Amino acid sequence: MKQSDPWARYVVLGFAGAGIGLAVFASIVAMLIAAGVCALCVAAASYALQGLLSSGKGAKKP
Numbered sequence: 001m002k003q004s005d006p007w008a009r010y011v012v013l014g015f016a017g018a019g020i021g022l023a024v025f026a027s028i029v030a031m032l033i034a035a036g037v038c039a040l041c042v043a044a045a046s047y048a049l050q051g052l053l054s055s056g057k058g059a060k061k062p
Helices: 004-055
Strands: none
């Protein structure tokens, strides 16, 4: 019975490590997705502002 205790501890530590690793991976993926959405928002806002600012000048570049 005492021989199974270290194996159970190793199994629990393995599952805990895997759970922590998956949580870190999921947070990195979520951060990258949020950064991509933020970049799209900045690009859309700059495109809209560029259109508003360039329309007031009158002449457009060919």
